[in-house]
Amino acid sequence: MEKRKALQDAEVASKTIARGLLIVHTGPGKGKSTAAWGLGLRALGHGWRIGVVQFIKGAWETGERAAFARFGDQVSWHTMGEGFTWETQDKARDMAAAQAAWAKARELMADEGLRLLILDELSIALRYDYLPLTEVIEVLKARRPELTIVVTGRNAKPDLIAAADCVTEMGAVKHHFAAGFKAQAGIEF
Amino acid sequence: MEKRKALQDAEVASKTIARGLLIVHTGPGKGKSTAAWGLGLRALGHGWRIGVVQFIKGAWETGERAAFARFGDQVSWHTMGEGFTWETQDKARDMAAAQAAWAKARELMADEGLRLLILDELSIALRYDYLPLTEVIEVLKARRPELTIVVTGRNAKPDLIAAADCVTEMGAVKHHFAAGFKAQAGIEF
Numbered sequence: 387m388e389k390r391k392a393l394q395d396a397e398v399a400s401k402t403i404a405r406g407l408l409i410v411h412t413g414p415g416k417g418k419s420t421a422a423w424g425l426g427l428r429a430l431g432h433g434w435r436i437g438v439v440q441f442i443k444g445a446w447e448t449g450e451r452a453a454f455a456r457f458g459d460q461v462s463w464h465t466m467g468e469g470f471t472w473e474t475q476d477k478a479r480d481m482a483a484a485q486a487a488w489a490k491a492r493e494l495m496a497d498e499g500l501r502l503l504i505l506d507e508l509s510i511a512l513r514y515d516y517l518p519l520t521e522v523i524e525v526l527k528a529r530r531p532e533l534t535i536v537v538t539g540r541n542a543k544p545d546l547i548a549a550a551d552c553v554t555e556m557g558a559v560k561h562h563f564a565a566g567f568k569a570q571a572g573i574e575f
Numbered sequence: 576m577e578k579r580k581a582l583q584d585a586e587v588a589s590k591t592i593a594r595g596l597l598i599v600h601t602g603p604g605k606g607k608s609t610a611a612w613g614l615g616l617r618a619l620g621h622g623w624r625i626g627v628v629q630f631i632k633g634a635w636e637t638g639e640r641a642a643f644a645r646f647g648d649q650v651s652w653h654t655m656g657e658g659f660t661w662e663t664q665d666k667a668r669d670m671a672a673a674q675a676a677w678a679k680a681r682e683l684m685a686d687e688g689l690r691l692l693i694l695d696e697l698s699i700a701l702r703y704d705y706l707p708l709t710e711v712i713e714v715l716k717a718r719r720p721e722l723t724i725v726v727t728g729r730n731a732k733p734d735l736i737a738a739a740d741c742v743t744e745m746g747a748v749k750h751h752f753a754a755g756f757k758a759q760a761g762i763e764f
Contacts, residue, residue: 391664401757409605415743417600417610420617424609424639425762427616431638432761449620450613456645501761534762551756553748554604560742567740568590572621572690573614573723 406501406534407551408526412509412542415556422504422536423450426461429534434501435460437494441487442467442507442539448575462500464490467507477514484516495529502534509539512546523549595690595723596740597715601698601731604745611693611725612639615650618723623690624649626683630676631656631696631728637764651689653679656696666703673705684718691723698728701735712738 409425411418426436438454444467454461466487468479488511494503511517527549529535537546547553569575598614600607615625627643633656643650655676657668677700683692700706716738718724726735736742758764 398757401752401755403751403754403756404759405756407751407756407762410748411606412748413746416598416741417606417613417743417745420613421606421610421745422613423616424606424612427612427642428609428638428764429761431641431643434761449617452620453616453646454620457642547748550749551751551754552605554606555746555748556606556610557602557744557746558742559599559601559736559744560739562592562596562740563590565592565740566590567592567594567596568587570593572618572623573596575617 405531406529408529408549409534409536410509410542410547410550410553411536411538411556412540412547412553413556413558414540415558416561417556418538418540419506421554421556422506422538423454425534425536426454426502426504429502430457430460435462435499436502436504437462437497437500438464438504438506439487439491439494440465440467440506441484441511442469444469446575449572462494462497466490480514481516484511487511488517488522492525495525495533495535498530501532502536504536505538507539508537509542509546511539512543513539513541519543519545594720595718597718597738598723598725599698599731599736599739599742600725600727600745601729601736601742602745602747603729604747605750606745607727607729608695610743610745611695611727612643614723614725615643615691615693618691619646619649624651624688625691625693626651626686626689627653627693627695628676628680628683629654629656629695630673630700631658633658635764638761651683651686653683655679669703670705673700676700677706677711681714684714684722684724687719690721691725693725694727696728697726698731698735700728701732702728702730708732708734
């Protein structure tokens with residue numbers, strides 16, 4: 387045990403880099419957005435200001451949005467999506483929405499008071515080529531050193547994964563929808 | 576597109592079950608506890624009362640705890656752990672702490688006003704046999720129908736996975752600790 391403790395202490399001491407991360411949550415399982423909300427909550431508890439841009443989800447009320455509203459000016463929340471193309475059936479409109487969301491994201495990145503920025507479902511917008519991948523990655527990499535950015539969404543692009551500091555793949559070992567559950571308030575939204 | 580929409584509508588209509596879930600977040604990647612906090616935030620936004628029992632982590636201040644404190648009586652938070660055995664070097668003390676945490680969890684399960692209960696790092700306590708697996712699973716399965724329980728921690732036991740409605744495995748595609756980053760406030764705690 388003492389040896390293990392000493393090794394652990396040495397390992398901790400070897401880790402010295404402290405700056406904002408580019409974090410990617412991807413994969414088919416649940417937890418991509420909720421883990422981003424959890425990071426948001428953690429940041430708020432440290433007194434940070436945070437930003438959220440939702441690239442796909444449309445303007446419907448969610449529990450997370452209502453709860454973050456309790457933090458007033460500490461949270462800058464922007465739901466910019468129109469839903470998915472198979473709902474809107476209008477790709478041009480979806481692209482325009484994604485571009486407006488990206489413009490909002492860039493605006494928030496320039497806000498020096500912000501320490502955490504959540505780009506929810508950005509990977510979906512990139513997957514459908516609603517936004518130019520190379521430009522998006524360059525801008526994310528050029529973030530201020532103290533800014534952490536979290537990108538969520540399935541099928542994260544390999545170039546985005548390569549650019550990220552931390553990538554978690556949420557694997558769906560078991561999903562209750564397959565067992566006939568419906569989407570429920572408080573659990574899915 | 577119309578066919579896809581019709582198929583999707585039919586699929587949604589086929590899903591009729593609505594009740595509290597047993598959710599497991601496991602795997603080596605980041606996001607197990609933060610996704611639980613995100614679910615907690617979502618639930619709070621719907622006006623639910625939630626409970627949190629931390630089985631392993633000791634009594635140090637985290638951002639999530641400070642942020643949840645803003646919700647007053649809506650959150651019942653209990654940090655019951657003493658750290659890990661390789662820190663405390665006292666297995667008997669760790670087992671006593673885990674048993675006290677489990678007693679608290681059962682108490683919260685009996686609180687009919689509670690809709691979500693997060694059992695943070697319970698899988699760690701089960702892995703080290705601090706608690707009787709069969710009893711724990713039976714109690715979790717016998718929860719009130721309206722109560723959702725989230726269990727976090729690496730190496731979730733196969734019997735727990737079998738009993739769960741929804742299991743996400745957080746895979747560590749890339750972790751910034753490996754690149755020399757240290758644990759940072761607002762990101763790791």
